[in-house]
Amino acid sequence: MRILFVSAEAAPLAKVGGMGDVVGALPKFLRRMGHDVRIFMPYYGFIPDKMDVPKKPVWEGAAMFQSFSVFESVLPGTDVPLYLMQHPSFLPRRVYGGLDEDWRFTFFANAAAEFAWNHWKPQIIHCHDWHTGMIPVWMSHDPDISTVFTIHNLAYQGPWRWRLEQMTWCPWYMQGHNTMAAAVQFADRVNTVSPTYAEQIKTPAYGETLEGLLSYIGGKVSGILNGIDTESYNPATDKYLHQQFSVDTIEKRPANKIALQEEVGLEVNKNAFLIGMVTRLVEQKGLDLIIQMLDLFMAYTDAQFIVLGTGDRYYETQLWQMTARYPGRMSTQLLYNEALSRRVYAGCDSFLMPSRFEPCGISQMLALRYGCVPMVRRTGGLVDTVSHNNPIDNTGTGYCFDRYEPLDLFTCMIRTWEGFRYKDKWRELQQRGMREDFSWDISARKYINLYSDILGLPPEETAPQQEPELSVGKG
Template identity: 70%
Template sequence: MRILFVAAEASPIAKVGGMGDVVGALPKVLRKLGHDVRIIMPYYGFLPDKVDIPTEPVWWGDAMFQKFAVYETVLPETDVPLYLFGHPCFSGRSVYGGDDEYWRFTFFANGAAEFAWNYWKPQIIHCHDWHTGMIPVWMSDSPDVSTVFTIHNLAYQGPGREMLEQITWCPWHMQGDNAMAAGLQFANLVNTVSPTYAEQIKTPEYGENLHGLLSWISGKTRGIINGIDTEKYNPATDRLIAQNFTPKTIEKRRLNKVRLQEESGLEINRNAFLIGMVTRLVEQKGIDLVLQTLERFLAYTDAQLIILGTGDRFYETQLWEISARYRGRISVQLLHNETISRRVYSGIDAFLMPSRFEPCGISQMLAMRYGAIPIVRKTGGLVDTVPFFDPANEQGLGYCFDRYEPLDLYTCMIRAYEGFRFKGAWEKLQVRAMSQNFSWYRSSVEYIKMYREVIGEAPELTDKEQKIIDQKVK
């Protein structure tokens, strides 16, 4: 199959959220399974620092009364062709933001459609979030090109209908109050990044005012769990962590904890219960619950906390002030750093993720891959990836709570703290978490079935595909 991914992000060169992880990992796996998968994304001003880009474009196009260039390179450390949409409006050093954000990404979507019509014609265009919402509308007049639309974050829905009609081409038959709604209605199939979230967004609590539409199109909606790059994120070979380890050598992991404490300014105590967060500091991630709970939890226990991330200035300030009052017990690193994140995953005892909503979540899977036990709220993809830990029957993978309330989070954290005191049982839980298969090869099976469904082919895997997947997920 010929598949074109159109997205605002692609890891490792431009990553802000989970979309970047998906777009940077899934095409690589699909190509290994024999499919011609390519990516087109904006040519941000910082990309020459991260990838070699030819000086001459492979194609020139016109959209929204603007001329643009398309440059061809490859996604780093892969064989995935990467097309970069070049225009001065994307020359800044950030992915999102600015007063012209709606115009910029609508222009990009329009240019990507022109690229697919006139330069490289795929069978399927895989669109990601509102930035590409208009593409299914335009492609509805091209029966030989099918569209799949993935919801990564329903809260951001793009420009409204009135603005779209002012800046771009809106066919007479177009429906939808904004770019996200239009994409949902006109895509041939819609998928979210977890089965639970696919059901939750049909309700007023999670639907972001689109729950009625999402219920109406539920027949073409799918929920497919994200994966992680198990070759890149492998504690047995990861060069960014202090000590490599495997489920069979879990005792070696303790050195990573001590080293993390040294590097982050925490009191060196291998017996302390060390909790970590690698997250965006925004309301969605439950930071307000953490702020309401943290000091009481520290008063009751000898636990430590390390937080890595950036976000809302209010949350950054509050966490910084608390860390100043609890020196040696709280470390707040207000930055995004891949090396530090790997060291956090490999050194902490538990990973905290009390999200208000979570379409899928990548961090909890990375944490388990490195032997950190999740403490999560039961919502979205966290339900699908972190089954409740039952110590009596030695089942489950993490500590979970239901209500989005400080008391519920506090109780869950205390349960995890008490569980950590039983070292033998805790290590068994770590080994079980590390042994889970969160590979993209597992998730690719469902994506291939969805792609074949959208172009009217039988969904069964070929013998070659099945053989490769069996080798990778054994």
């Protein structure tokens, strides 16, 4: 099959959230399965810092009364063909933000559609989030190109219909009050990045005002859990770690904890319970819960806490102020640092993710991979990837809580802190998590069956059985 991924992000070139990880990893696994998969993304101003780009474009086109160029290369570290769409609006050294964000990505979607019609014609265009939401609308009457629309975060829905009509061509048959609403109606299949989130978005609590529409089209909505790149994220070979280790040599792991404490300015103490967070500092990630109860937790325990990430100024300020109150016990690193994030996974005892909602989440799977026990709220993909520890039956991979309340988070953190005291049981818990299989191979087979179902092809024999909701035909 010929499949074109169209996305605003693709790791390692442009990564803000989980979408970048998916688009950067899934295509290379699909190619290994014998399919012609390529990526189309913006040519951001910072990309030449990360890779060499050919001087001459392979194709030039026009959309929305603007000319653009497309340069062909290969996604670094893979054999995946990469098309970079160049236009002055993408020259700033940023992915999102700015007053022109709606225009930029609507134009990007137009450019991708023109590219697919006129230069390299795929059988499937795999669209990601609202930035590509108009593509299913335009392709819905093209018998040669089908579309899959993946919802990575339903909270961001793109420009309203009136704004779209000011910027681009909205066909007479188009329905939907914003870009996301239009996309889910006209895509041949809609999927989210975890099975639980696929069901949650049909409810008022998680539907972001689209729950009625998503319930109505529920027959073509499914959830496929994200994977992680187990080749890159491998504690046995990770070059960024102070001490490499594996599930069978986990006794080497504490050296990473000591090195991390030294690096971020915490008191060096191998017996201290060290909690880590690698996250965007936004309300979705549960920062309001943490701010409400962290003082109480730090006063009650001897734990240490490290936060790595950037986001809303309010949360950055609050965390800085807390750090000043706990010298040697708390560190706030307001930056994006891929190498340091790996050392957090490898050095911390537990990883905190108290999300208000979480479409999938990558961090908890990386934490498990590196022997860092997750503390999570049971929502979205966290339900599908972390099970509650039961030391009696020796089952479970982390600690979980249900209600989005500060007291429930506090209770979960105390239970985890107490569990850390029982070293033998804790090591067994770490090893159970490290043995979990979150490789892309499993998810890639499910995506292949999803594409095959759209095109009327039989499912691959090696793939797991697909859910019955994927039986809806094109259109």
